[in-house]
Amino acid sequence: GNWYETSSGERVDGVGMLDVTTAPQATRSIGEVLTTPAIDGLTSTLSGFENHRGGTTIGADAKPFARVTHGVGNGVGDGTEGAVQGSVIGTYMHGPALARNPELADLLLARALGVDSLPPLELAEVDQLRRERLAAGRR
Secondary structure (H helix, E strand, C coil): CCEEECCCCCEEECCCCCCEEEEEEEEEEEEEEEEEECCCCCCCCEEEEEEEEEEEEECCCCECCEEEEECCCCCCCCCEECEEECCEEECCCECCHHHHCHHHHHHHHHHHHCCCCCCCCCCHHHHHHHHHHHHHHHC
């Protein structure tokens, strides 16, 4: 982002790959987060684990990565999660986000390879992880 503010009030410059700023919030956000993607190429609910105290505000040159359906996301009350600008995607979703969200992993791999799409991998373990994490976020 452009800058973030530490819990002691010091403002630290970022590298500016995303037009966002981040400041500490009063409470820490910890738990499952579910979102609806807000970028082309993704249709499935995204899941992750968030553990942060930052509140990220998206500037005019970036757009939200997703809309929160469960959890906190960017933490500034606008219902957004993460940010996208050009080919850069930023998110608070951990857990790990790519293992939890094969559609997102495929989108990033396809972009890196310069292809329109990749054939989906049919792996029972991935499907099971996805079902478990989506259910956990809906509790």
